[in-house]
Amino acid sequence: MEPADFIVEMNNISKSFNGVQALKDVSINLKKNEVVGIVGHNGAGKSTLIKILSGAIRKDSGTILINKSPVDLAGPKVARNLGIETIYQDLALAGNLDVTANFFLGNEKSRYFFLRNSLMREEAKRVLQELKIRIESYTVPVEFLSGGQRQAIAIGRAIYNKANVLVMDEPTAALGIEETRRVGELINQLKKQDVGIFLISHDIHDVFDFCDRIAILKNGEIVEICRSTEVTKDDVISMIIKGAR
Amino acid sequence: MLSNRKNLLYYVGLFSPLIFLILLILVFSLLHPRFLHPLNIFNVMRQISIGGLIALGMTFVIIVRGIDLSVGSLLALCGLVGAVVAKGGLVERFSVGANADLVNPWYWALIGSVGIGLLAGALNGLCITKLKVPAFVVTLGGLSAYRGAALIVSDGGPISGFDDAYRWIGQGKIGEVPVPVIIFLVFIILCHIVLRYTVYGRHIYSVGGNPEAARLAGINTDLIITSTYIITGFFVGLSAFILSARLNSAEAVAGMGYELTVIAAVVVGGTSLFGGTGNILGTIIGAILFGVLQNGLVLLNVSSYIQQIIIGIILILAVAFDRFSKSTRQV
Numbered sequence: 001m002e003p004a005d006f007i008v009e010m011n012n013i014s015k016s017f018n019g020v021q022a023l024k025d026v027s028i029n030l031k032k033n034e035v036v037g038i039v040g041h042n043g044a045g046k047s048t049l050i051k052i053l054s055g056a057i058r059k060d061s062g063t064i065l066i067n068k069s070p071v072d073l074a075g076p077k078v079a080r081n082l083g084i085e086t087i088y089q090d091l092a093l094a095g096n097l098d099v100t101a102n103f104f105l106g107n108e109k110s111r112y113f114f115l116r117n118s119l120m121r122e123e124a125k126r127v128l129q130e131l132k133i134r135i136e137s138y139t140v141p142v143e144f145l146s147g148g149q150r151q152a153i154a155i156g157r158a159i160y161n162k163a164n165v166l167v168m169d170e171p172t173a174a175l176g177i178e179e180t181r182r183v184g185e186l187i188n189q190l191k192k193q194d195v196g197i198f199l200i201s202h203d204i205h206d207v208f209d210f211c212d213r214i215a216i217l218k219n220g221e222i223v224e225i226c227r228s229t230e231v232t233k234d235d236v237i238s239m240i241i242k243g244a245r
Numbered sequence: 246m247l248s249n250r251k252n253l254l255y256y257v258g259l260f261s262p263l264i265f266l267i268l269l270i271l272v273f274s275l276l277h278p279r280f281l282h283p284l285n286i287f288n289v290m291r292q293i294s295i296g297g298l299i300a301l302g303m304t305f306v307i308i309v310r311g312i313d314l315s316v317g318s319l320l321a322l323c324g325l326v327g328a329v330v331a332k333g334g335l336v337e338r339f340s341v342g343a344n345a346d347l348v349n350p351w352y353w354a355l356i357g358s359v360g361i362g363l364l365a366g367a368l369n370g371l372c373i374t375k376l377k378v379p380a381f382v383v384t385l386g387g388l389s390a391y392r393g394a395a396l397i398v399s400d401g402g403p404i405s406g407f408d409d410a411y412r413w414i415g416q417g418k419i420g421e422v423p424v425p426v427i428i429f430l431v432f433i434i435l436c437h438i439v440l441r442y443t444v445y446g447r448h449i450y451s452v453g454g455n456p457e458a459a460r461l462a463g464i465n466t467d468l469i470i471t472s473t474y475i476i477t478g479f480f481v482g483l484s485a486f487i488l489s490a491r492l493n494s495a496e497a498v499a500g501m502g503y504e505l506t507v508i509a510a511v512v513v514g515g516t517s518l519f520g521g522t523g524n525i526l527g528t529i530i531g532a533i534l535f536g537v538l539q540n541g542l543v544l545l546n547v548s549s550y551i552q553q554i555i556i557g558i559i560l561i562l563a564v565a566f567d568r569f570s571k572s573t574r575q576v
Contacts, residue, residue, distance in 0.1 A: 077463055092461060094454030096521035097447075105451055106462030108444045115442055 005031040006065070007196050008053070008084075008165055013062035015048055022048040024220045026062075030165065030196040035187060037199045037211035037228070040240055044217040046200050050167050053198070054086035055079035066165070085163035087154045089170045095143030099135055100124045102142055103157050128156045131186060148179025155186050159193075166190065166197045172206055184210055204233050218243045261566070262513050262527065266534045273541035280544055287423055293536035294429035295491075296503060297529065298484040300510045301436045302477030304528045307511050308440075308453040309470050310520030311373070311380040315387025316481050316507055319365050320500030321395040323485035327358030328404040328495035331411060335400065351411040351490070358489075359482035365391060366478020370471030388504065395497040403496035407489070415491030425487050432480070437525040449473065454521035509560040510535050517567050535559075 008030040015023040023045045030036050038046050051057045053064070055073040064071055066082050073079050079086070093102045100117065103124040109116045121138050128135060133152040135145070142150055151171055158166055168187075172180040187197060187210050201207050207214055208228055216223040216239040223239045235245045273280045299316050306313050329335060333348025347354075365387065372383040417424045440446040451459040452469045460466050489495040514531030516523025535556065542552050 076461055092458050094451045094458050096454035106464045108447055110444045113443045115444060
């Protein structure tokens with residue numbers, strides 16, 4: 001692996017909450033066109049790790065490099081401006097607003113304070129159609145849409161905001177089989193568009209289906225980072241539970 | 246996809262206050278010959294304007310999942326401050342007369358009244374967002390504190406007697422239309438445009454729909470929430486001025502129980518107490534509904550005690566209906 005390819009390098013990250021060590025010296029990296037899965041038990045440190053990357057919480061020590069330059073991820077906006085977009089399980093959309101409004105949430109196109117709704121609708125349509133996401137109505141509140149469609153809108157929004165690093169927290173947890181497949185297709189599509197993806201998941205099958213590499217966390221430490229082609233599901237499960245193959 | 250039955254329920258929910266209003270008008274006009282007399286209609290409209298202005302602000306507050314119980318007390322305080330400004334102090338309080346001389350013209354009173362409203366609104370908003378005290382508690386405290394402040398300002402008694410220009414705002418007409426009604430119409434249009442067509446309006450709905458999502462999208466949710474209380478404070482100040490001009494008097498007991506009718510109008514008009522949905526047109530229908538109800542019951546000689554019971558029941562039914570239609574909308 002050429003070290004020159006890395007778009008994210010997190011080195012020796014540590015974090016503790018009230019004396020409890022959530023992360024110990026964790027190092028992980030990500031290339032473009034790559035999906036890295038992060039797996040582990042509840043409390044293993046997955047969420048803490050990705051929240052540090054998305055700027056939601058701050059690390060105690062360690063360094064983070066984005067495209068080779070050291071960065072200080074002081075808040076969600078800083079991370080977003082660096083091209084790091086995070087898709088939270090079901091937190092990112094306002095259910096009372098329509099597809100277009102959610103797509104441009106906090107980033108509305110306007111002229112003299114007035115919303116440019118038709119312009120935004122066209123843009124949202126264009127992006128979502130490019131991603132082959134079919135939505136019957138762009139004016140219906142998104143709470144009427146399926147979980148998969150909502151997830152797709154969140155992904156579409158991240159793409160539109162020119163994400164080159166996408167962090168997906170349990171993207172399929174609330175989805176059915178068919179919808180999970182759609183999200184999988186989207187992930188593959190994004191890979192081809194030079195995006196690097198961190199995928200946090202409980203679902204070992206998803207992780208093997210979507211990921212190029214798998215990072216196993218236990219008690220705040222990396223057990224191993226391996227290529228998904230070089231391990232079996234049993235190996236990964238055993239590492240999650242026992243901390244060894 | 247929505248099934249047809251759910252779709253139908255959804256639209257019934259949307260239009261039910263309007264249907265109820267039309268029925269009410271029909272019933273009252275059948276029961277009382279003078280109900281549809283132009284004089285009575287303008288009377289009702291003038292009545293609605295004062296509470297209606299506050300309801301405009303309350304719509305913003307409730308859309309962002311808030312509540313403002315302090316509006317009635319604040320109304321008294323604002324009106325008194327305006328009157329004190331006009332009188333140039335408390336000395337002239339008892340110069341009651343149809344045409345009392347004022348130390349300061351009406352617009353200084355208006356500025357004083359609205360100024361206090363804006364300040365109180367900002368205070369409410371900051372306590373809610375910065376001290377993290379629930380809106381219900383903050384404004385319940387305000388309900389007590391502003392009333393107390395009003396009693397201090399007025400020293401218990403009313404401040405009465407303003408000049409022609411002052412009273413014209415509350416009692417005057419342009420053509421056949423009362424001035425308060427015209428002011429109300431202007432702000433209805435303004436609020437509708439702001440809420441529906443501006444970026445700010447969109448942010449209001451997003452904060453009400455999902456505050457966490459709004460925050461993650463980079464929207465300053467604290468600022469948005471605070472601004473809705475400031476808007477409400479503005480409207481309380483404005484309507485306090487109009488009320489004192491109409492009654493030719495400001496007093497500490499003004500606006501008792503206003504919070505209930507105002508909140509009831511907003512909620513009956515389809516703005517959900519759970520946040521994120523609602524609009525100005527619904528609020529107007531809600532305000533007209535309660536105005537017509539009160540007027541009709543008065544014309545029919547129904548006791549005002551019974552009126553209070555009816556308002557309470559309608560409020561509960563409206564929220565129950567909102568809950569019910571929310572649960573059928575889960576697809």
